[in-house]
Amino acid sequence: MFRVFCAAGRKSLVGAAAFAAFAVVAAGQSSGVAAAEIVITVTKFHALDRADELSSGDFFARMRINGKAAFSPVLTGETVFTPDWKLTLPAKSGKNDVNLSLIDKDVSVDDPIDINRIAKKRDLDFTVNTKTCRIEGFAETYKCGQTITREGSETKKASISFTVDVK
Ligand SMILES: [Ca+2]
Numbered sequence: 001m002f003r004v005f006c007a008a009g010r011k012s013l014v015g016a017a018a019f020a021a022f023a024v025v026a027a028g029q030s031s032g033v034a035a036a037e038i039v040i041t042v043t044k045f046h047a048l049d050r051a052d053e054l055s056s057g058d059f060f061a062r063m064r065i066n067g068k069a070a071f072s073p074v075l076t077g078e079t080v081f082t083p084d085w086k087l088t089l090p091a092k093s094g095k096n097d098v099n100l101s102l103i104d105k106d107v108s109v110d111d112p113i114d115i116n117r118i119a120k121k122r123d124l125d126f127t128v129n130t131k132t133c134r135i136e137g138f139a140e141t142y143k144c145g146q147t148i149t150r151e152g153s154e155t156k157k158a159s160i161s162f163t164v165d166v167k
């Protein structure tokens with residue numbers, strides 16, 4: 001069974017060709033049968049200040065669930081991006097803790113961009129329930145397919161819009 005985007009037509013065909021490659025890095029192959037997969041689609045982000053002193057930022061997204069991580073490719077050279085990045089990870093049935101970061105790739109240490117309005121917290125933590133398709137942990141509760149937009153306020157900040165789906 002596939003969940004479809006509820007937000008019909010809102011942004012459905014953004015970069016239809018851009019089925020961006022993503023990498024899944026897992027600490028060992030999962031032994032159990034995955035009950036479901038959680039897919040985050042990053043539809044847009046906007047760098048609100050300079051991520052890099054010497055150049056424009058080079059950005060990628062990282063999703064983490066249950067000790068596994070999925071990474072987007074790196075994008076650079078703009079301040080507003082509509083990447084249509086799809087990050088997919090296996091999930092357990094029911095509620096899963098999900099972490100989403102936007103990161104500026106760096107030679108030395110990758111630098112997290114602030115996409116969370118909470119002070120001294122730069123990434124996003126929320127839960128996704130694979131049975132109900134409810135996304136909780138924000139001021140309001142979202143359903144699969146709804147666009148979630150968040151924005152940071154500290155140095156090296158961005159706004160980010162994404163959807164969550166379960167399949
Ligand atoms: Ca950089």
Ligand SMILES: [Ca+2]
Nearest residue numbers: 116117118121
């Ligand atoms: Ca913050």
